[in-house]
Amino acid sequence: MPMAIENGNISYEKAVQEGIKEQQRLVSQNEVVAAANAESTRLVDTAHAEADRLRGECDIYVDNKLAEFEEFLNGTLRSVGRGRHQLRTAAGTHDYAVR
Template sequence: MEDVVELLSRLASLAQAVEQARSVPMSSNCMMHRGELLSALAGMRDAIPVEIAKAQQVIDEREHIVAAGRTEAERIVAEGAAERQRLTSMHEITLAAEQEAARIVEQAQAEAQRLRDEVEEYVDTSLANFEQLLGRTIDTVRLGRNRMNAVVGLEGGFEPQPQEKPLPF
């Protein structure tokens, strides 16, 4: 920064020297001391490469920062794409798991309904068989009572009737 200020100061001094130089009559030219002018130009020339080098450093640093920014941006974009892919995969896995869970629940409900139907059929069949057995037992008891009443009324012996069925037990 100091070199820039010095360079600007030298340019201002040179401009002032040109303005104060003696004019050449009948022209827009002026007369200046050659040594002073060359010395001032040499000083500016020496200061210019330093400033150019500093400017080049700034440009190089800017390019480095821009390149680092691009690299970081590409990394962030790649991470975002990877995260999107991971989330998409997780979403697909979640959907597949939910579908499989729904299928398993539906299958379990169907199996439970089938078992309920089988149990109801078994119970109904068992109750029907029990009802028939009880019906035959009641018929046998009724027949036994009727015979007993008939025997008591005749004062005779007990003889089995040919239409009687033997008990199943």
């Protein structure tokens, strides 16, 4: 029986060592997963911040272009108004004449 007990103890120690190794592997795997999750969160946050920054820059650019276009259109309207005024006065029609 002592041999059976010794074999049982060896088998027990082997199972304990395998259990410890498996525990370490799982802890290590969980640490890798946690680190990967943290890194993915950081990357997503960085991407959102960059997208917000670019969106702001685009809004400023578009607003500037629209302001330039508005100035151009206002100038065009003034030119059209002056041209119409010249046509009316050159043709002898008064400014207050309505079509």
